[in-house]
Amino acid sequence: MAKENKISMEHGAGGQQMQSLIGEIILKNFTNTSAGSVGLDALDDGATIELDRDFLNNNKKAELVMTTDSHVVKPIFFPGGDIGKVAVCGAINDLAVMGARPLAVSSGMIIPEGFSITDLEKVVHSMNDALVEIGVPLITGDTKTVEGTALDSIIINIAAIGICDAPVRDCGLQIGDKMIVSGYIADHGMALLTKREGFEFNSDLESDTAPLWKMIEPLLAVQTQAGERAVTAMKDPTRGGVADSLNEMAQKSNVGIRIYEEKLPIREAVFTSCEMLGLDPLEIANEGKAVIGVRPECAKAVLKLLKSHPYGKDAAIIGEVTEEKPGKVILISELGSTRYVDVPTGDPIPRVC
Amino acid sequence: MAKENKISMEHGAGGQQMQSLIGEIILKNFTNTSAGSVGLDALDDGATIELDRDFLNNNKKAELVMTTDSHVVKPIFFPGGDIGKVAVCGAINDLAVMGARPLAVSSGMIIPEGFSITDLEKVVHSMNDALVEIGVPLITGDTKTVEGTALDSIIINIAAIGICDAPVRDCGLQIGDKMIVSGYIADHGMALLTKREGFEFNSDLESDTAPLWKMIEPLLAVQTQAGERAVTAMKDPTRGGVADSLNEMAQKSNVGIRIYEEKLPIREAVFTSCEMLGLDPLEIANEGKAVIGVRPECAKAVLKLLKSHPYGKDAAIIGEVTEEKPGKVILISELGSTRYVDVPTGDPIPRVC
Numbered sequence: 001m002a003k004e005n006k007i008s009m010e011h012g013a014g015g016q017q018m019q020s021l022i023g024e025i026i027l028k029n030f031t032n033t034s035a036g037s038v039g040l041d042a043l044d045d046g047a048t049i050e051l052d053r054d055f056l057n058n059n060k061k062a063e064l065v066m067t068t069d070s071h072v073v074k075p076i077f078f079p080g081g082d083i084g085k086v087a088v089c090g091a092i093n094d095l096a097v098m099g100a101r102p103l104a105v106s107s108g109m110i111i112p113e114g115f116s117i118t119d120l121e122k123v124v125h126s127m128n129d130a131l132v133e134i135g136v137p138l139i140t141g142d143t144k145t146v147e148g149t150a151l152d153s154i155i156i157n158i159a160a161i162g163i164c165d166a167p168v169r170d171c172g173l174q175i176g177d178k179m180i181v182s183g184y185i186a187d188h189g190m191a192l193l194t195k196r197e198g199f200e201f202n203s204d205l206e207s208d209t210a211p212l213w214k215m216i217e218p219l220l221a222v223q224t225q226a227g228e229r230a231v232t233a234m235k236d237p238t239r240g241g242v243a244d245s246l247n248e249m250a251q252k253s254n255v256g257i258r259i260y261e262e263k264l265p266i267r268e269a270v271f272t273s274c275e276m277l278g279l280d281p282l283e284i285a286n287e288g289k290a291v292i293g294v295r296p297e298c299a300k301a302v303l304k305l306l307k308s309h310p311y312g313k314d315a316a317i318i319g320e321v322t323e324e325k326p327g328k329v330i331l332i333s334e335l336g337s338t339r340y341v342d343v344p345t346g347d348p349i350p351r352v353c
Numbered sequence: 354m355a356k357e358n359k360i361s362m363e364h365g366a367g368g369q370q371m372q373s374l375i376g377e378i379i380l381k382n383f384t385n386t387s388a389g390s391v392g393l394d395a396l397d398d399g400a401t402i403e404l405d406r407d408f409l410n411n412n413k414k415a416e417l418v419m420t421t422d423s424h425v426v427k428p429i430f431f432p433g434g435d436i437g438k439v440a441v442c443g444a445i446n447d448l449a450v451m452g453a454r455p456l457a458v459s460s461g462m463i464i465p466e467g468f469s470i471t472d473l474e475k476v477v478h479s480m481n482d483a484l485v486e487i488g489v490p491l492i493t494g495d496t497k498t499v500e501g502t503a504l505d506s507i508i509i510n511i512a513a514i515g516i517c518d519a520p521v522r523d524c525g526l527q528i529g530d531k532m533i534v535s536g537y538i539a540d541h542g543m544a545l546l547t548k549r550e551g552f553e554f555n556s557d558l559e560s561d562t563a564p565l566w567k568m569i570e571p572l573l574a575v576q577t578q579a580g581e582r583a584v585t586a587m588k589d590p591t592r593g594g595v596a597d598s599l600n601e602m603a604q605k606s607n608v609g610i611r612i613y614e615e616k617l618p619i620r621e622a623v624f625t626s627c628e629m630l631g632l633d634p635l636e637i638a639n640e641g642k643a644v645i646g647v648r649p650e651c652a653k654a655v656l657k658l659l660k661s662h663p664y665g666k667d668a669a670i671i672g673e674v675t676e677e678k679p680g681k682v683i684l685i686s687e688l689g690s691t692r693y694v695d696v697p698t699g700d701p702i703p704r705v706c
Contacts, residue, residue: 013700014592014638036416037520038451042605044523045447045588046420046515056409063389064417067399068459068512069495072503094398098391106421108461108510142422142510146704150425152503157461157495159421159512160399167390170397235398239367252395285367347366351499 005117012111012145019043022143025117026107029124032137035104040139047139049104049161059165065100067091068159070108074351076123076153078195080187080206083156084126086287086353089211090238091158092134096213097234097290098169099220100162102134107141108157114148123154134211136160168220172233173253177321178299180292182215182306183208183314184265185242189284189349190273201276202269210288212236215309222298222305230298235291238353240344243282245291246329247343253293257329259319259341282331283344285352293321358470365464365498372396375496378470379460382477385490388457393492400492402457402514412518418453420444421512423461427704429476429506431548433540433559436509437479439640439706442564443591444511445487449566450587450643451522452573453515455487460494461510467501476507487564489513521573525586526606530674531652533645535568535659536561536667537618538595542637542702543626554629555622563641565589568662575651575658583651588644591706593697596635598644599682600696606646610682612672612694635684636697638705646674 010017022043027033033040036048056062069090076083088105095102107127111120131138187208194202222230233253235245250257266281274281288311294302299317306312329341363370375396380386386393389401409415422443429436441458448455460480464473484491540561547555575583586606588598603610619627619634627634641664647655652670659665682694 009703010698010700012592012703013697014597015697015699017698018592019696038418038522042522042524043601044520045450046418046453046513048451048517048520049417049419051404051409051415051417053409056404056406062404064402064404064456064514065391065399066402066457066459066493066512066514068461068493068510070461070463070497070508070510072463072497072499074503097398098401100399103417104419106419106512108421108423108512110423110425110463110508140419140421144423144425146425146505150427150505152499155423155463155508157421157423157510157512159419159459159461159510161417161419161514162399164401167397167401169391169395171395239365239371244367248396343372344366344368345363345370346368347363350362350365 007111007113007115007117007145009113009145012143025121026124030128030138031132033139035137035139062163062165065095065098065162065164065167067094070155070157071353072155072351073353074153075196078207079191081209082123082126083154084123085130086209087156087158088127088130089209089287090353091160092211092213093236095160095162096216097236098167100164102136102160102162102213104137104139105158105160107138109143110151110155111145112148112151113145115154130211134213168231168234170233170235170249171252173249173255173293173321174232175255175321175323176296177232177293178296178317179257179259179319180294180303180315181242181318182290182312184267185286185289186270186281186284188287189352190270192352193349202273205269208286208288210311212290212311215311216290218305219302222301224295224298230295230302231292232295233293237286237289237291239285241283241285242291243341244344246341250329251327254326256322256325257319258322258332260332262334263316263318265314265316279348282341283348287353360464360466360468360470360498362466362498365496378473379477383481383491384485386492388490388492415516415518418448418451418515418517418520420447423508423510424706425508425704426706427506428549431560432544434562435476435479436507437476438483439562440509440511441480441483442562442640443706444513445564445566446589448513448515449569450589451520453517455489455513455515455566457490457492458511458513460491462496463508464498465501465504466498468507483564487566521584521587523586523588523602524605526602526608526646526674527585528608528674528676529649530585530646531649531670532610532612532672533647533656533668534595534671535643535665537620538639538642539623539634539637541640542705543623545705546702555626558622561639561641563664565643565664568664569643571658572655575654577648577651583648583655584645585648586646590639590642590644592638594636594638595644596694597697603682604680607679609675609678610672611675611685613685615687616669616671618667618669632701635694636701640706
């Protein structure tokens with residue numbers, strides 16, 4: 001039986017072994033590696049992004065958008081994804097919900113000694129698949145190794161750069177806006193928990209991990225009759241779930257949000273297992289969803305666009321923005337009773353991303 | 354005695370405890386947190402960088418430069434610096450050696466449960482001090498916590514964005530160029546090793562960790578009589594040391610490099626302890642040095658500029674670029690014998706950055 005290749009400390013030493021790891025496992029598995037005159041292939045100290053002068057000239061207020069996300073998800077392979085996919089999607093989705101077209105990403109990997117090189121290749125393939133789907137290059141990276149006793153699994157940081165004419169802010173909600181969620185909630189956290197704990201039930205549940213830029217891009221062009229952007233605020237509800245995203249948007253915008261239990265898209269299986277485990281699906285992480293505030297007259301148009309994309313086909317209007325109770329989120333149950341949706345205080349499922 | 358505050362898993366949960374960690378420990382300790390309309394204070398999904406249109410209009414080929422560096426240095430506090438300082442300097446110096454003015458950085462922290470919050474504050478202060486020194490804002494960040502059994506110490510990723518009209522490449526060396534190193538080599542690795550192993554000798558040795566942009570910026574303006582940039586190639590010799598940087602530059606530029614042992618700036622204490630431990634100072638990491646290729650007629654002017662900056666006061670011309678032995682680096686000893694300086698194959702001092 002062939003001995004499985006493992007990462008050794010020398011793979012992080014900055015010499016020949018590191019060059020071969022980077023060359024064989026990382027470089028050759030990425031399809032797009034350049035956004036300017038110096039790309040990943042150059043293995044220089046960084047990489048460049050050419051500025052699109054047509055875009056800049058047409059958009060007087062063009063701004064770059066930068067985001068960073070480190071991923072420590074455990075287990076690293078789970079139904080519907082792996083740490084590579086979730087790392088790329090996490091960063092890209094942060095740009096997307098700010099209304100920014102992704103230009104390029106960087107990768108920073110920390111790999112424990114003894115980590116399987118086969119697993120590393122699988123992870124790298126997933127990163128590449130997600131990047132290819134949205135046409136974004138990985139242009140620069142860094143690889144560190146640590147002793148196997150120092151770290152239990154691979155950690156991946158993705159930083160991403162995008163560009164927009166005006167960012168979509170968390171604080172942009174206006175009274176009367178409709179609140180939309182782009183599909184079933186809590187799938188990622190529950191799929192991960194099911195896999196991690198080896199539960200028998202829901203073993204077919206899959207994470208929703210997905211890169212959302214192509215779903216979100218057309219929404220940004222929708223305008224009110226007054227010529228204003230229909231989308232007023234947007235977040236991707238990862239750690240802390242929809243509950244955390246809604247509270248942040250309500251607080252930052254200084255408005256109230258009212259949502260309706262009957263309108264929340266929750267899979268039967270997710271709902272049942274949350275009940276059984278005493279978890280609130282509103283607090284469970286998603287990795288392929290957006291929570292969107294939209295001017296009321298454009299809500300149907302935005303919903304239609306969302307539903308026309310595979311990642312948004314189960315999108316729903318779940319509530320609206322109110323003048324009352326600024327900074328608070330209120331849930332109206334199917335029977336008409338109301339409760340505050342609080343900012344989550346604990347971590348129902350740790351290491352979810 | 355007051356109980357020392359420790360990081361708990363809830364600090365990474367994306368809820369109230371995380372907000373307070375970010376607010377109390379991170380946000381309030383950074384001086385510059387904005388580079389555009391959305392800064393760190395907004396705690397949005399990312400942050401924006403306003404594009405300097407005057408710069409863009411004056412530089413037809415303006416490109417962004419992106420770099421990323423994860424830091425796993427151990428111990429996290431060492432003479433002359435700590436993981437926070439080395440993380441910021443590592444990323445900034447990668448931009449600087451590409452000739453890019455830093456615009457903004459992001460921070461991605463992974464913190465093990467049980468990590469001292471006092472230590473976290475010290476690290477954050479060091480990050481801020483280095484950023485303030487060069488006037489660069491930290492505009493966005495991400496914080497993850499993992500079980501104390503999963504990771505032995507804090508890990509910090511810094512991604513950085515800069516801008517330049519034309520990047521300085523590793524591959525730009527030309528026959529006849531002079532090779533300059535900006536000061537004493539191997540201080541960082543040897544200071545770290547001394548501290549880690551508790552050696553009695555050299556206990557006053559300090560890491561050279563420093564942000565080099567202000568030292569490098571004036572060099573970029575030096576031009577030959579033909580109006581070409583005097584600096585042809587540049588690297589910061591971190592892991593793998595000067596040996597690795599010179600080999601990369603020689604290989605990528607397809608030229609030979611000849612360096613002279615007697616001209617290498619090495620502290621007596623570093624030289625002696627390297628001899629004693631069987632280490633080659635050329636292979637030991639630096640965190641505040643640049644290796645620079647310069648057109649010969651401008652070498653003295655560049656050296657003079659370097660020497661006028663505190664971080665470059667011990668700069669020296671160490672050799673030149675040759676036509677013979679392309680891709681190879683040759684060391685000429687004080688007695689006139691020659692040997693190849695190879696690409697380092699092992700890791701003399703692991704977890705050095």
